[in-house]
Amino acid sequence: MRILAMILTVALAGPAMAEDMARMTVAGEARVVAVPDLAKVSLGAQGKGQTPVEAMNATTTALEGIMARLKELGIEDKDIQTRGLSVNEETRWDRDTNIEVFIGYTASNIIEVRVRDMDLLSDVLGKVLTEGANRLNGLNFEMQDDAEMRAEARRSAVQDAMEKAQLFAEAAGVRVGRVISIDDTAEPLVEGPTMRMLEPVMEAAPEAKAVPVAVGEVTTRAEVTMVFEILQ
Structure with a gap:
């Protein structure tokens, strides 16, 4: 499996969200790719x-x-x-x-x-x-069992959000505090290649050859939204 992370937007929320706490909201996304079985x-x-x-x-x-x-x-x-x-x-x-x-x-x-x-x-x-x-x-x-792919996609999405939170905090001259909330904002759906065939009415051949098929890959996607405390 290989993991592909996609860059999403990051929103910084200041004291307007809470009188005594500055917060940072970050979205993380990840994809896990595997050969279907x-x-x-x-x-x-x-x-x-x-x-x-x-x-x-x-x-x-x-x-x-x-x-x-x-x-x-x-x-x-x-x-x-x-x-x-x-x-x-x-x-x-x-x-x-x-x-x-x-x-x-x-x-x-x-x-x-x-x-x-x-x-x-x-x-x-x-x-x-x-x-x-x-x-x-x-x-x-x-995939016959995509539980491992789903779990890996979720872990990677969280890691993606945490890394981006650290990056933006450093750029803003602040520090990342505790995690306030984590929301699973997109159920990790399996995205796979789908081969559509024509529907001709055919006479059966005496003995048909094996049909070439390209299996390709399937992808599981996960997305999370995390809220971090901002420390000055």
């Missing part, structure tokens, strides 16, 4: 038919193959979750007759797959296409 993939299949049952059966056949292949690759049941299931009637407008013409039904079944072994990710994306997946809706990268 979890990928969430939204994928599934879409099928068509002249009846809702026919359309859903086409989709179900593909999903059964997809889920079986995922399990062969080592994806556990707990890491596969249905996120979208739909059946819709399709029509088109006939300009010659000015009426809607029935086309058929379209069924869709979308699942979210959590891939915990990043070395498997490229293979997973390729194999599901072979089994009939024709919907790849998104790919997000995260």
Whole structure:
């Protein structure tokens, strides 16, 4: 992990805030960067038919193959979750007759797959296409456990605020006294690269190649506001 500190503004508050105490309010911010170890993939299949049952059966056949292949690759049941299931009637407008013409039904079944072994990710994306997946809706990268990153970001944000308080006090010819308050002003959110994919309807290939994927990094951010006593 590497820590990136960002410079924020510092406000000095004099005796107007308290009759007998001069105060300094300082904001500190820090970011902790790491390589993600979890990928969430939204994928599934879409099928068509002249009846809702026919359309859903086409989709179900593909999903059964997809889920079986995922399990062969080592994806556990707990890491596969249905996120979208739909059946819709399709029509088109006939300009010659000015009426809607029935086309058929379209069924869709979308699942979210959590891939915990990043070395498997490229293979997973390729194999599901072979089994009939024709919907790849998104790919997000995260940390399985970001508690350490969050804690490190908070510590670094406090350190950033303390260092800036010392710097401004020295520049103003005063000394930093005790810490009066510390506020966590921004929940440390994980900011990661998100890969969005197109949604083409594709015919399954005889055997799809592993799909190249760039994992990149994820960032956790923290921000604190600290109030210090100013000593003359």
